[in-house]
Amino acid sequence: MISDRPVHILLVEDNADDVFLTRQGFERSGLDVVIHHVENGELCLDFLRKSGAFADVPRPDLVLLDLNMPIMGGREVMAEIVEDESLRQIPVVILTTSDAEADVLEMYKLRCSSYITKPIDFKDFQRIIAEFSTYWFDIVKLPPVHGSGA
Amino acid sequence: MADSEAALDAVTSPDVLRAVIELAPTAMLMSDRHGRIVLVNAETEKLFGYARDELIGASVDRLVPERLRSLHPAHRTGFFVDPTSRPMGAGRDLYALRRDGSEFPVEIGLNPIRTEEDVFVLASIVDISERKRMEARFRATIESAPVAMVMIDRRGHIVLVNAELEKLFGYARNEMLGSPVEVLVPNRSRHAHPNLREGFFAAPEARRMGAGRELMALRKDGSEFPVEIGLNPVVTDEGLFVLGGVVDITERKRLEESQRRLNEELQSRLGELAHSNSALERSNVELQQFAYVASHDLQTPLRGIAGFAQFLERDYRGRLDDTADHYIDRIVASVKRMQTLIGDVLDYSRVDSRARPFEPTDLNEICRDALAILDSSLADSGGEVIVEELPIVRGDRAQLTQLFQNLIGNAIKYHGKAPPKVEVTSEANDGGWVISVRDNGIGIAPKHHERVFEIFRRLHPQDAYPGTGIGLAVCRRIVHRHGGTIWVESEAGAGSVFSFTLPDKARQD
Numbered sequence: 001m002i003s004d005r006p007v008h009i010l011l012v013e014d015n016a017d018d019v020f021l022t023r024q025g026f027e028r029s030g031l032d033v034v035i036h037h038v039e040n041g042e043l044c045l046d047f048l049r050k051s052g053a054f055a056d057v058p059r060p061d062l063v064l065l066d067l068n069m070p071i072m073g074g075r076e077v078m079a080e081i082v083e084d085e086s087l088r089q090i091p092v093v094i095l096t097t098s099d100a101e102a103d104v105l106e107m108y109k110l111r112c113s114s115y116i117t118k119p120i121d122f123k124d125f126q127r128i129i130a131e132f133s134t135y136w137f138d139i140v141k142l143p144p145v146h147g148s149g150a
Numbered sequence: 151m152a153d154s155e156a157a158l159d160a161v162t163s164p165d166v167l168r169a170v171i172e173l174a175p176t177a178m179l180m181s182d183r184h185g186r187i188v189l190v191n192a193e194t195e196k197l198f199g200y201a202r203d204e205l206i207g208a209s210v211d212r213l214v215p216e217r218l219r220s221l222h223p224a225h226r227t228g229f230f231v232d233p234t235s236r237p238m239g240a241g242r243d244l245y246a247l248r249r250d251g252s253e254f255p256v257e258i259g260l261n262p263i264r265t266e267e268d269v270f271v272l273a274s275i276v277d278i279s280e281r282k283r284m285e286a287r288f289r290a291t292i293e294s295a296p297v298a299m300v301m302i303d304r305r306g307h308i309v310l311v312n313a314e315l316e317k318l319f320g321y322a323r324n325e326m327l328g329s330p331v332e333v334l335v336p337n338r339s340r341h342a343h344p345n346l347r348e349g350f351f352a353a354p355e356a357r358r359m360g361a362g363r364e365l366m367a368l369r370k371d372g373s374e375f376p377v378e379i380g381l382n383p384v385v386t387d388e389g390l391f392v393l394g395g396v397v398d399i400t401e402r403k404r405l406e407e408s409q410r411r412l413n414e415e416l417q418s419r420l421g422e423l424a425h426s427n428s429a430l431e432r433s434n435v436e437l438q439q440f441a442y443v444a445s446h447d448l449q450t451p452l453r454g455i456a457g458f459a460q461f462l463e464r465d466y467r468g469r470l471d472d473t474a475d476h477y478i479d480r481i482v483a484s485v486k487r488m489q490t491l492i493g494d495v496l497d498y499s500r501v502d503s504r505a506r507p508f509e510p511t512d513l514n515e516i517c518r519d520a521l522a523i524l525d526s527s528l529a530d531s532g533g534e535v536i537v538e539e540l541p542i543v544r545g546d547r548a549q550l551t552q553l554f555q556n557l558i559g560n561a562i563k564y565h566g567k568a569p570p571k572v573e574v575t576s577e578a579n580d581g582g583w584v585i586s587v588r589d590n591g592i593g594i595a596p597k598h599h600e601r602v603f604e605i606f607r608r609l610h611p612q613d614a615y616p617g618t619g620i621g622l623a624v625c626r627r628i629v630h631r632h633g634g635t636i637w638v639e640s641e642a643g644a645g646s647v648f649s650f651t652l653p654d655k656a657r658q659d
Binding site for chain 2: 067098121
């Protein structure tokens with residue numbers, strides 16, 4: 001990590017097992033990452049806008065967004081984020097089981113930062129998390145979290 | 151004025167009047183009240199074939215056919231009782247007798263001529279043979295017309311019908327002649343008919359009767375039938391008549407009705423077709439949704455199972471016994487197999503859902519691409535693949551590559567003791583190509599030839615030949631999508647030949 005501050009990731013995922021596996025993935029990679037979790041798109045937007053119960057949460061450095069969720073799915077979240085001047089600088093990485101071409105295409109059209117299909121094998125998942133972290137937290141320069149709009 | 155009066159005096163002199171009568175183009179004859187001929191003109195001589203002096207002083211009865219002669223004096227007496235200008239015969243057919251004994255039809259106008267001594271009658275005689283001939287020809291034409299025809303006079307009475315009309319209405323001719331034409335009209339519209347008829351006589355022009363209305367006619371037996379009627383005014387010396395052509399349109403109506411029903415049926419069939427088409431589209435959409443659900447929702451719990459089993463394996467290995475470790479391996483292996491199966495079902499469904507438009511595709515390149523993918527398994531088997539010259543077809547590149555990959559892959563995989571030897575050949579057939587992949591492998595018993603193309607149908611245990619049994623099912627789906635067929639020729643132990651056809655112009659999708 002370049003910064004002293006730990007990286008804050010907002011994980012938007014409805015499946016408890018997947019939440020656990022993802023947390024495990026980051027933990028077992030030994031990264032200084034704080035995973036915040038909400039279980040649908042509506043809560044995701046509340047979190048990002050610090051509304052209601054989320055008044056004191058930090059602005060995440062990156063959102064890991066599932067597509068198929070109850071109440072509000074990833075597509076609607078993505079569509080709202082790109083329309084919202086105060087949110088659109090946050091990188092959103094789609095992390096989903098779907099490898100449907102239509103989903104991939106649609107999400108890139110909504111300007112997602114990247115699209116990752118979750119593998120079944122945890123070893124593969126572990127490898128992806130490691131490479132993902134290297135890329136996003138070592139190579140890439142992320143936008144300042146206290147930048148415009150917040 | 152004095153001049154013209156003088157001229158009038160001059161031309162009405164007896165000599166001039168005599169010359170006028172003499173030269174008139176109509177036969178003229180004057181007789182006294184006893185029927186004695188007192189004057190004839192040149193035309194009379196010509197018409198009857200008598201010399202003038204043979205007629206003067208003779209009885210006019212000489213010019214009347216014998217069969218009618220007896221009635222003549224009475225008629226003559228009748229005229230002199232009330233001598234006015236009028237046609238002779240009032241509706242009767244009149245005939246005259248020539249000197250040579252031949253008869254001819256005539257029309258005679260009678261005019262009283264009063265002199266100081268007495269009243270004479272001047273008869274103008276017109277030979278109407280020609281008119282009668284024309285009339286006969288007209289009747290014959292009407293009679294032989296293939297259309298039912300009826301002619302009515304101004305009063306609406308039937309004066310002429312033909313055989314077709316008799317046949318159509320079931321009346322004999324003499325039952326109709328003289329009757330009001332309304333006998334042929336159904337009761338419910340009969341009352342309106344005279345007005346319509348008079349309207350036609352007021353503005354006679356050839357036209358269809360009852361424009362836009364459904365016309366019905368009434369037979370003698372009381373039955374009705376739909377008709378179409380054409381009206382034509384016929385102007386004759388005897389006045390205006392109307393000739394109607396009557397066409398029975400029962401058959402046409404029936405045809406129209408059956409056509410209408412056919413149309414309705416067609417419309418409803420089209421509707422059904424559109425309906426089942428949209429049902430098909432719906433089921434296609436549902437199938438794609440199913441594939442999506444399979445790819446997403448079925449895999450999520452699998453990831454949980456695999457993940458937690460792997461945590462167990464990693465975190466508790468050594469703390470459990472070997473059996474437990476073995477179970478964990480088995481769980482992970484089963485999960486991976488399940489994942490493969492789900493992936494295969496998706497591959498199968500994607501033959502349609504990820505279909506690309508057809509384009510000209512060189513099968514030689516396709517085959518090279520497939521062999522590149524199979525390179526390592528071919529090397530491992532120590533076999534060889536011989537590819538003959540292949541054609542260029544229209545198709546989906548990715549799918550055709552998959553097709554070759556699966557067929558050649560199988561040919562390599564299912565080899566016997568000898569290393570695999572595979573041949574890919576092509577042959578033109580009518581309308582397209584037959585591509586064959588021949589191997590020297592373990593072969594397939596004929597009873598399995600159909601089943602090998604079924605999804606998840608496997609003929610061998612997993613440990614002998616691993617796989618899910620999706621490859622040939624995908625092949626068949628790809629070939630079908632390209633408008634071809636696929637089959638296998640083989641005997642157990644004697645190698646297999648998988649062949650498929652591709653139309654030369656595979657249909658666009």
